[in-house]
Amino acid sequence: MNLSERKLRIxxxxxxxxxxxxxxxxxxxxxxxxxxxxSPATIRNEMSDLxxxxxxxxxxxxxxxxxxxxxxxxxxxELMKKKELSQEEKIEISGKLYENVRELEKTMQHxxxxxxxxxxxxxxxxxxxxxxxxxxxVNLLPVDEHTLVLMIVSQSGKVSNxxxxxxxxxxxxxxxxxxxxxxYNYKGKSISNVLTLDIIETIETDxxxxxxxxxxxxxxxxxxxxxxxxxxxxxDGLTNIFSIPEYNDLDRAxxxxxILNNKEDFTNTLINRExxxxxxxxxxxVEDLMRDCSVITATYHVDGKxxxxxGVIGPTRMKYGEVTSVIEFLTDNISNAYKIxxxxxxx
Amino acid sequence: MNLSERKLRIxxxxxxxxxxxxxxxxxxxxxxxxxxxxSPATIRNEMSDLxxxxxxxxxxxxxxxxxxxxxxxxxxxELMKKKELSQEEKIEISGKLYENVRELEKTMQHxxxxxxxxxxxxxxxxxxxxxxxxxxxVNLLPVDEHTLVLMIVSQSGKVSNxxxxxxxxxxxxxxxxxxxxxxYNYKGKSISNVLTLDIIETIETDxxxxxxxxxxxxxxxxxxxxxxxxxxxxxDGLTNIFSIPEYNDLDRAxxxxxILNNKEDFTNTLINRExxxxxxxxxxxVEDLMRDCSVITATYHVDGKxxxxxGVIGPTRMKYGEVTSVIEFLTDNISNAYKIxxxxxxx
DNA sequence: GTTAGCACTCGATCGTAATGAGTGCTAACA
DNA sequence: TGTTAGCACTCATTACGATCGAGTGCTAAC
Numbered sequence: 001m002n003l004s005e006r007k008l009r010i011x012x013x014x015x016x017x018x019x020x021x022x023x024x025x026x027x028x029x030x031x032x033x034x035x036x037x038x039s040p041a042t043i044r045n046e047m048s049d050l051x052x053x054x055x056x057x058x059x060x061x062x063x064x065x066x067x068x069x070x071x072x073x074x075x076x077x078e079l080m081k082k083k084e085l086s087q088e089e090k091i092e093i094s095g096k097l098y099e100n101v102r103e104l105e106k107t108m109q110h111x112x113x114x115x116x117x118x119x120x121x122x123x124x125x126x127x128x129x130x131x132x133x134x135x136x137x138v139n140l141l142p143v144d145e146h147t148l149v150l151m152i153v154s155q156s157g158k159v160s161n162x163x164x165x166x167x168x169x170x171x172x173x174x175x176x177x178x179x180x181x182x183x184y185n186y187k188g189k190s191i192s193n194v195l196t197l198d199i200i201e202t203i204e205t206d207x208x209x210x211x212x213x214x215x216x217x218x219x220x221x222x223x224x225x226x227x228x229x230x231x232x233x234x235x236d237g238l239t240n241i242f243s244i245p246e247y248n249d250l251d252r253a254x255x256x257x258x259i260l261n262n263k264e265d266f267t268n269t270l271i272n273r274e275x276x277x278x279x280x281x282x283x284x285x286v287e288d289l290m291r292d293c294s295v296i297t298a299t300y301h302v303d304g305k306x307x308x309x310x311g312v313i314g315p316t317r318m319k320y321g322e323v324t325s326v327i328e329f330l331t332d333n334i335s336n337a338y339k340i341x342x343x344x345x346x347x
Numbered sequence: 348m349n350l351s352e353r354k355l356r357i358x359x360x361x362x363x364x365x366x367x368x369x370x371x372x373x374x375x376x377x378x379x380x381x382x383x384x385x386s387p388a389t390i391r392n393e394m395s396d397l398x399x400x401x402x403x404x405x406x407x408x409x410x411x412x413x414x415x416x417x418x419x420x421x422x423x424x425e426l427m428k429k430k431e432l433s434q435e436e437k438i439e440i441s442g443k444l445y446e447n448v449r450e451l452e453k454t455m456q457h458x459x460x461x462x463x464x465x466x467x468x469x470x471x472x473x474x475x476x477x478x479x480x481x482x483x484x485v486n487l488l489p490v491d492e493h494t495l496v497l498m499i500v501s502q503s504g505k506v507s508n509x510x511x512x513x514x515x516x517x518x519x520x521x522x523x524x525x526x527x528x529x530x531y532n533y534k535g536k537s538i539s540n541v542l543t544l545d546i547i548e549t550i551e552t553d554x555x556x557x558x559x560x561x562x563x564x565x566x567x568x569x570x571x572x573x574x575x576x577x578x579x580x581x582x583d584g585l586t587n588i589f590s591i592p593e594y595n596d597l598d599r600a601x602x603x604x605x606i607l608n609n610k611e612d613f614t615n616t617l618i619n620r621e622x623x624x625x626x627x628x629x630x631x632x633v634e635d636l637m638r639d640c641s642v643i644t645a646t647y648h649v650d651g652k653x654x655x656x657x658g659v660i661g662p663t664r665m666k667y668g669e670v671t672s673v674i675e676f677l678t679d680n681i682s683n684a685y686k687i688x689x690x691x692x693x694x
Numbered sequence: 695g696t697t698a699g700c701a702c703t704c705g706a707t708c709g710t711a712a713t714g715a716g717t718g719c720t721a722a723c724a
Numbered sequence: 725t726g727t728t729a730g731c732a733c734t735c736a737t738t739a740c741g742a743t744c745g746a747g748t749g750c751t752a753a754c
Binding site: 385386387388389392406407408409410 | 695696697698699702703704705
């Protein structure tokens, strides 16, 4: 079913008005503000058709029209103009983004902050899934005779360390031996793979060192690897929803915060979304609680590989064009910054 | 001004009823539920006196009485019984707390979670201020010819590391030299002290190594030290406020979340509180936004030294006795776990 | 000093009326 | 045949008033 040019223009007018004001839009308003050269009565006839086609709804007889989710979908797919950011805006955003960058984790945390500040919505950032990340280096470092640090470095540059205490003083040679053996055994293997291996037996060593390995090092090595696989979720702009009329209702506000409160579920929802720029509107979201929200996510890349996600969640009435542009700009920027020479030039 | 025994009993009855129900308490209710052996009329007379003395207020003529902040203060100081936790409760709490412990940061994050689950309030945990923490060890570790890791270990066992990229390949001997010099120069000095030093000139080395030091290592060393000084704030149970009648009002809910939204301010507020178990009620809080809340904090110790704080924030109508007991139990537990042999026995 | 009784207060609840934005339909017009 | 003016109709919103009832404060009796 193709809509006539005129119907499309009217629909667009209604959607953009509604996105701005959050109030049902009447025929007279349209005729006055957007000079389409037709009278309110004609617009009413068209509106009536659009309603029949499922693009508009009617909170009650004497109210104006409100776009349906189907209308937003059409809008996002065809009518919406992505707002081209001006040079100044780009500079401003980049400036904010790189105020404070060193590690990817921090960058993403910061990106969420910037995104929520610009869009006035609630934003989130997901750090990369490290399933494919490969171990590069295991090192045990002496601190004092009862304390050592277990350090793990991965291909992607992630470093993780854990201080360990031993009851019995250890020998420095033991640490060196273990570091070498572990690196030899694990180097080049993916983290998730290593978690399934059991190589203790392949290390030849004396009783005491073996004791250190099985009692102190291995348990913590495993725990640390598991943590390295964890994806982190950062959120920002939670309280922004209070300035959105849709959430002037306590139940809705509560419901909204509930979604974000359950970090684990929300993370999974995000992980399961497709890559690239994805917009889901209202009932297109599979999670019950999210069925009156819209979600926009985009994927960023680290070293050219698929990595994490960045996005916003808010009411279905949302400035799709603007918000999408900002998210895309941010993810492009991040992907750029974390190209092969990750971390940029420090010298 | 000393209150008569009977007035105290009536006041206590009103406070505990109000804490339970959040509804103004009438004379008839008191006389029925708490058998004080006196009639509603007599209670009314006493209530009238208590109101004159500032312990009760009156939302409107035909409503029951509500305790004033002054009444809560009296309650907390004299009437309140700290709820002695039962053995089962203690075991349950400890169990929850130690489900998942390794580092202090994680413990505190988890403690906040447990605390909010038990009290149904919003909780927070503050990690230790590291001002007095002393450097023990600086190490530069090779990863590949353009990548190295800067690792810093402090007396308290905190480990921090930062991956660095260099444009020019470095020599391993340079790393060793720098590690040794830096450790030699900084060992035993407090982090905040080191930040004010400038020891680059005291390191004798060749041009290339010096280049590495000044361009790559030092700037990141300083940044990392600054980060090590940062105090972290963890919060949990944010959405709990929605099940508290006081916050069934959108403005109040918004205001409440606003307090916690500004992490920096809130952290400072907490840092400035005295140590030990501290309860501040309503206007006793110096921050405007917090003047209709009550806050309870307690201090935990690491290695026997003053460390961070753990607490809750909620409406002035709060189960002071129970909540205080839980917080104290948690902080005692944590202090215990992080005694001199921090981290417990791993073998 | 305590208590019963009663008038009084005032928030909460419910129904009714007035208001007005906006529609849908009809009939006239280009 | 598409467009428009006119008008009756609908219905959320607001304001108003009546009623209800929980709880007080006062008085007078015990």
